[in-house]
Amino acid sequence: MSAIRTACEVSPCTAKLISLLVFSRIDHIGIAVADLDAAIAVHEGTYGMRVVHRETLEEQGVEAVLFDVGENHVELLRPLGDDTPVGRFLAKRGPGLHHVAYQVHDISAALSRLREDGVRMIDVAPRTGIRGSRVAFLHPTASGSVLTELVEPATVHR
C-alpha cells in the first residue's frame, strides 16, 4: 500500500501535506539503447512484456517505447542523434540503465518543496514528458549520481 493511500486513511489534510513530495511508486526505468528493435525483441520476446506506447520526443532527442510491468513501466530510449543527452550517454557508457523515474501526485508542489530544501534540479519547472505527463529531472549531484526523474502522469496507467 502506498504512503499516499495510507495517509488518506489518516486524514485528507495529512494526505495532502504528505503527497506533496512522496514518491508513490517507481514509475519507470529508462534504458538507453542503440538497437531499438533488438531491445524490443528482448522485452517482448524474452520477458513477455507488452508495448503500450511509442512516441518521438523531439525536445528530449529520443524515440521512446514504453512497456507495462504491472503498474510500473520500462522505457526504451533511442537517441535521435549523437549530439543528444542519450546519444552522448551511449557514446560514453554504452547501452544500459539510464535513469529512474518516481511517480508523484503533484509535481509542482514536489518541486516547490525540493527548492525550499535547496535541492539542485536540472528542471526548475515541470516540462512535458511521455504520454502528456509532467516531468522534471534532479541534478545528478543531488541524487547520488543516479539520473532521477519525477513524473506526474496525465492519467495513472494501470
Place this chain on the structure above:
Amino acid sequence: MSAIRTACEVSPCTAKLISLLVFSRIDHIGIAVADLDAAIAVHEGTYGMRVVHRETLEEQGVEAVLFDVGENHVELLRPLGDDTPVGRFLAKRGPGLHHVAYQVHDISAALSRLREDGVRMIDVAPRTGIRGSRVAFLHPTASGSVLTELVEPATVHR
C-alpha cells in the same frame, strides 16, 4: 492492475500458466554506492523514503539497504571489497544504477521457461537473495546489457 491479477479474473488455470514467467512489477532497482551513509541521506532526507531493511550478503559481497517506494523498492549496494562484482562495477563506472529486478510469482517455473527458450543465465538455479527471497540473474548478453534479476519474494512486502 498486474497481468497476474488480470489473468486470475479469467481462470485459475490461465493464471497459473501466465504467471510462470510474467513479471508482476519492478521489485527494485539496485544502486551501487561508494558512500552508503551519503546515499541513505539522499533517499531518506531528500526523497523522504523509509529504510525497511539492512543486510550483509556475504555471498554477493555487498551490504544492502532497502527502501520502500510504494510497492517497489530501492536497494543501495555497498561493496564489501574491491574484488567483488559491485566493487569492480564502481571502479569501472562509478556510483549509479546497477541492476533492475523484476518480481515473479514462481522463479523455478520462470527459469525453466527461460531455459527452454535458450535464454542465457548467470544463475541456472535460484539462490537466496535479500530478505530470504529467491533470485536469479540473467546474463547481460540476454538482457540487452542491462543487468537483470528475477525475484520471488519470501513474502510480498507492501
